[in-house]
């Protein structure tokens with residue numbers, strides 16, 4: 146796991162090596178300063194030698210200057226290395242996520258991926274920055290200060306050994322308890338992030354259903370639980386300081402006691418005792434820093450694991466070797482297809498589907514909510530792979546095609562339409578980046594989008610806000626259809642894509658399809674029978690199985706379900722589900 150994370154350091158290796166190097170040099174300077182202080186006291190002040198004071202004073206200033214410089218450099222390179230690692234991690238994750246199939250995304254969930262790319266990467270970045278600087282600085286400071294103490298007075302240094310043991314044991318207990326709580330805290334953080342993301346992206350629904358109070362209460366509850374856990378963890382950590390102070394004062398007292406008798410018996414000088422006091426502070430501070438690094442590192446382990454999961458996830462769908470690079474026509478066949486979602490209930494969503502659709506046919510698909518209509522069409526552009534059987538386009542298994550080639554020829558207007566921030570023209574060119582403005586306008590005319598675009602103050606250069614929030618649902622659907630048309634696909638799938646469009650416009654769009662793209666196979670999923678009745682044939686799906694597949698006229702005569710829906714809708718009744 147560490148190898149995968151560190152593998153992303155890449156061009157920031159130099160900064161990652163320079164940081165500990167400068168941190169070590171900074172420590173070295175800091176450690177020498179108290180020793181020089183001792184020289185000023187013993188050889189300068191006590192002997193009344195002004196020259197020595199000047200010399201040692203100057204050395205001390207130089208050391209302090211270098212210490213400052215090395216400290217600043219260590220800080221600069223640590224920031225560069227850790228921010229660079231975070232940037233590379235995000236880029237690598239983002240790149241890998243782009244290769245994910247729908248099934249991979251189902252596994253992680255969108256909110257989960259966002260948390261991993263933001264909070265988790267920030268945790269790892271902070272831990273890396275700390276380890277580069279403090280994980281080097283603290284132990285080195287501890288060792289160097291100890292060495293200096295033993296060098297000055299080995300007998301008196303026993304006081305430090307006892308103090309370190311005492312502090313070490315107490316800190317260990319504090320940290321292990323705090324870590325246990327922090328582990329839970331970070332999991333709760335994920336949940337909170339997920340709920341915030343869900344709520345904000347669905348804020349319009351929340352408002353429409355006047356659920357603000359409920360959502361506020363839900364969020365406050367989650368935030369409060371997080372607050373309580375943080376307080377609990379922090380109150381354990383708060384013991385750090387008093388324990389530390391207790392140990393320092395204990396040491397100062399013991400040093401003064403034993404040091405005084407050593408000075409009296411002339412086995413130690415005043416300067417040496419003064420420097421020992423400074424070293425004691427450095428030793429204790431190092432221990433404190435080490436304990437914080439320990440917490441930080443243990444906390445980042447969970448984040449590392451979650452990042453590595455994304456980095457090592459391999460797309461479920463891959464091109465076979467030497468894939469087919471051309472889709473000859475728009476015919477579709479389903480041969481004994483069974484399909485279940487890997488991360489779903491485990492039951493088959495589609496069962497033994499057998500269908501033959503000729504190139505250029507217009508096919509309606511109708512059925513109750515959740516009967517598998519979207520799942521059926523998603524198999525054609527290979528958004529998911531079948532569990533058994535085969536889906537064929539132009540007589541070839543979809544798994545034999547290069548995925549990009551296949552998806553360029555099978556355009557899907559998904560149920561959840563998405564537009565991106567950018568102008569209308571930019572959005573349309575997602576369908577075909579080389580499309581001229583005239584081609585874009587033509588596609589919009591076919592999708593009945595041209596009329597409303599022309600009325601916008603900036604026309605085709607109107608800026609679409611993130612998620613298409615400044616256009617209506619119906620307008621968004623028409624733009625998405627135009628975008629798909631620009632691909633000039635051999636197969637066009639409209640997954641309930643005209644649900645927000647009025648019946649007259651819906652009819653106009655279908656008429657345009659018939660006249661303008663007669664050679665394209667069109668699959669239209671709809672709730673309204675009026676949207677599919679002119680289709681060449683209609684598939685009636687029921688519980689993941691094909692109940693019937695025939696023309697509108699024949700279905701009216703022979704299919705009981707279809708007839709009932711038709712009658713209900715003709716009388717102004719609701720959609721498929723209400724009618725059944």
Ligand SMILES: Nc1ncnc2c1ncn2[C@@H]1O[C@H](COP(=O)(O)OP(=O)(O)OP(=O)(O)O)[C@@H](O)[C@H]1O
Pocket residue numbers: 251486488489490494512513514515516517518519520521560
């Ligand atoms: N990504 C997914 N992971 C797991 N299960 C899923 C997923 N998408 C759909 N399902 C399940 O598969 C079944 C069929 O869903 P599908 O979306 O194909 O139905 P549908 O007929 O298109 O419904 P609707 O008319 O509401 O759009 C449903 O039970 C649904 O819960």
